[in-house]
Amino acid sequence: xxxxxxxxxxxxxxDEFAWCYGCGRLNQEGLQIRTGWQGDETLTxxxxxxxxxxxxxxxxxxxxxxxxxxxxxxSAALALHRKNGHEPGDGAEPPRFVTASLHxxxxxxxxxxxxxxxxxxxxxxHPKKWKVEAEVFAGDALCxxxxxxxxxxxxxxxxK
Amino acid sequence: xxxxxxxxxxxxxxDEFAWCYGCGRLNQEGLQIRTGWQGDETLTxxxxxxxxxxxxxxxxxxxxxxxxxxxxxxSAALALHRKNGHEPGDGAEPPRFVTASLHxxxxxxxxxxxxxxxxxxxxxxHPKKWKVEAEVFAGDALCxxxxxxxxxxxxxxxxK
Numbered sequence: 001x002x003x004x005x006x007x008x009x010x011x012x013x014x015d016e017f018a019w020c021y022g023c024g025r026l027n028q029e030g031l032q033i034r035t036g037w038q039g040d041e042t043l044t045x046x047x048x049x050x051x052x053x054x055x056x057x058x059x060x061x062x063x064x065x066x067x068x069x070x071x072x073x074x075s076a077a078l079a080l081h082r083k084n085g086h087e088p089g090d091g092a093e094p095p096r097f098v099t100a101s102l103h104x105x106x107x108x109x110x111x112x113x114x115x116x117x118x119x120x121x122x123x124x125x126h127p128k129k130w131k132v133e134a135e136v137f138a139g140d141a142l143c144x145x146x147x148x149x150x151x152x153x154x155x156x157x158x159x160k
Numbered sequence: 161x162x163x164x165x166x167x168x169x170x171x172x173x174x175d176e177f178a179w180c181y182g183c184g185r186l187n188q189e190g191l192q193i194r195t196g197w198q199g200d201e202t203l204t205x206x207x208x209x210x211x212x213x214x215x216x217x218x219x220x221x222x223x224x225x226x227x228x229x230x231x232x233x234x235s236a237a238l239a240l241h242r243k244n245g246h247e248p249g250d251g252a253e254p255p256r257f258v259t260a261s262l263h264x265x266x267x268x269x270x271x272x273x274x275x276x277x278x279x280x281x282x283x284x285x286h287p288k289k290w291k292v293e294a295e296v297f298a299g300d301a302l303c304x305x306x307x308x309x310x311x312x313x314x315x316x317x318x319x320k
Contacts, residue, residue, distance in 0.1 A: 062225055100265070101266065
């Protein structure tokens with residue numbers, strides 16, 4: 001493959017938002033998914049572990065859903081950050097999104113031991129609500145399509 | 161709570177189908193979700209681990225999606241098994257389903273350290289295709305709604 005995500009939005013989340021099991025850089029037991037720009041599309045590359053199987057040799061759908069979920073919130077954060085004039089790594093604190101809804105269509109069984117590539121297109125449907133369409137590939141094979149509706153995290157979320 | 165799933169469909173899957181990260185009883189590193197009947201509804205009870213957080217104190221959405229995914233395929237298997245005259249634990253090998261699509265609406269942040277209860281209603285939309293509507297509760301709070309379309313696993317799936 002050789003492709004990698006250089007500047008990821010998750011690298012810039014403040015520490016208190018960096019614990020997500022899917023994409024928190026401080027959650028040592030989590031998936032530590034990282035999402036960045038590739039032109040006007042967003043990109044996440046993640047290789048599931050051996051244990052993340054549906055059957056031996058095939059990736060578990062819940063891990064595909066997790067990949068799409070965090071790819072979605074990360075993509076929405078990237079897009080609003082860019083709209084605000086920022087790119088990952090420029091020192092500005094990015095916005096943080098939560099998932100309102102998640103949809104996954106499983107297209108074909110996803111082989112294990114191959115880096116999965118989630119490619120996203122982001123659309124603003126409201127200043128605080130963004131839609132991310134994602135395709136997940138294993139090599140050249142399109143294995144799943146997903147849609148995430150992400151909403152800006154309420155300021156009150158941490159203080160509850 | 162006190163509620164528990166006594167006879168689960170996943171207990172009866174043949175060994176080669178018991179490795180799923182979400183619901184395989186032989187996957188020691190997995191969630192080991194178990195799904196049974198409660199009257200005409202299906203029931204899964206699962207308490208996420210500490211690491212499965214979105215933020216400290218709240219459950220990660222990808223784990224909610226995983227719970228709904230395996231609750232869905234398990235519920236479909238329960239329903240077709242019952243249609244065929246069988247109940248979990250009666251010695252008959254149950255059918256096995258795969259997920260065609262998964263949808264989750266996140267209704268409110270899901271608190272950690274509470275057993276989550278997924279309650280499902282199953283509908284046959286084709287002899288090989290079943291729809292499961294699920295609600296996930298933390299205590300009395302409805303935290304997520306999900307829909308799974310599950311299809312009977314093709315006979316060729318293991319032999320690839």
